[in-house]
Amino acid sequence: MTVLDAGCGSGAQAEWLLDQGADVIGVDLSAGMIQQTERRCAGRGKFFVADLSTPLPLEPRSVDGVTCSLALHYLRDWSSALGSFARALRPGGWAVLSLDHPFAPPLATQQGGYFDTELVSDTWQKGHVQVTQHFWRRPLSATVDAFADAGFVVERIAEPQPSAEALARFPEELGAVVGVPNFIVYRLRLPADIEQQR
Numbered sequence: 001m002t003v004l005d006a007g008c009g010s011g012a013q014a015e016w017l018l019d020q021g022a023d024v025i026g027v028d029l030s031a032g033m034i035q036q037t038e039r040r041c042a043g044r045g046k047f048f049v050a051d052l053s054t055p056l057p058l059e060p061r062s063v064d065g066v067t068c069s070l071a072l073h074y075l076r077d078w079s080s081a082l083g084s085f086a087r088a089l090r091p092g093g094w095a096v097l098s099l100d101h102p103f104a105p106p107l108a109t110q111q112g113g114y115f116d117t118e119l120v121s122d123t124w125q126k127g128h129v130q131v132t133q134h135f136w137r138r139p140l141s142a143t144v145d146a147f148a149d150a151g152f153v154v155e156r157i158a159e160p161q162p163s164a165e166a167l168a169r170f171p172e173e174l175g176a177v178v179g180v181p182n183f184i185v186y187r188l189r190l191p192a193d194i195e196q197q198r
């Protein structure tokens, strides 16, 4: 099948999809990330720079599935991205999207309450490098409403926890998040009769 990997980053997921036999189209805002993905995927797949906040230049009804891992939360407004996914998908197609969990413990930068859609930030230390990243948090209803507005239905929700292998490798970092909502993954479906519904 043909899969769009939206916000493909350095291409780990695109590489996995290619290894499963998929034809992969990947887009990312960052030219550096696209270069990393092309290097990692070594001539397989088709990757280009694109901004998910503007309509993606993809053939309508040309892909079977969309993956978008931890990228949508950089956008305040999801209508363009989700609209692009719905247009690019064949009727009956799927989308698997991961996000920060809406019930995760509030970040220190969060000013509003649970029901607010708000720009927050988090600071990560990786070795000697410190990065402050800004992203949008929103309540569950705003998330599911945006999916529905684009024509998607929610089929499954996963709330992943660290695997035993990951816990054994990173006991300090990951021990603290066991039992705590952290990430959430949605599997969405575009109804097969979406054309009649529109």
Ligand SMILES: C[S@@+](CC[C@H](N)C(=O)[O-])C[C@H]1O[C@@H](n2cnc3c(N)ncnc32)[C@H](O)[C@@H]1O
Binding pocket: 006, 007, 008, 009, 010, 011, 012, 013, 027, 028, 029, 030, 033, 050, 051, 052, 053, 068, 069, 070, 071, 074, 075
């Ligand atoms: C946390 S990384 C996730 C990368 C990859 N999906 C993964 O799971 O390994 C988020 C990615 O989203 C990309 N991104 C952020 N805003 C974007 C936008 N407006 N359009 C396209 N990509 C964007 C970033 O450049 C980054 O590569």
